[in-house]
Amino acid sequence: MRALALWPIYATAVAIGDKKIEYRTWKTPYRGDILICATAKNQGKDLPRSMAICIVELYDIKPNKRERGLYDWHLRNVRLIEPFETKCKLNLYNLECEPKIVDIHGAEAIAEYWESLGVIDLSDYKDN
Secondary structure, eight states: OEEEEEOHHHHHHHHTTOOOEEEESSOOSOOEEEEEEEOSOOSOTTSOOSEEEEEEEEEEEEEOSSSTTOEEEEEEEEEEEEEEEOOOOSSEEEOOOOOOBOOOOSHHHHHHHHHHHTSSOOGGGSOO
16 A cells, blocks of 8 residues: 655644645655555654554645645545554555554544554543
8 A cells, every 4th residue: 555654743634634735845646545654753642653544545636836846735535544553654655554444533532542542642631
């Protein structure tokens, strides 16, 4: 499966359905499903790191209207998966895997699911 690594905050935004355009300095002729992976960058314990977290459909790429040399990758059809550890790579890359899609929707439900698996830690947000 084709995979794309994003910083954890952006990968999470894609997974919960808030980010529908990814900006890149390059384009690809590929259209279809892409596995979204959160990189190892530490952006907080409430975000996944070094994990594949969802599948999206890359359905279009257009030049960015505001910034020359930037491309808008249009994403849709987000499907949350059972997260698994992975080593991220640059660009669009192939990852041998068989992701298991899970029927969980909404930011809060996804956060609770990830926390139950130990993918993220939400203890700072809970009342003691």
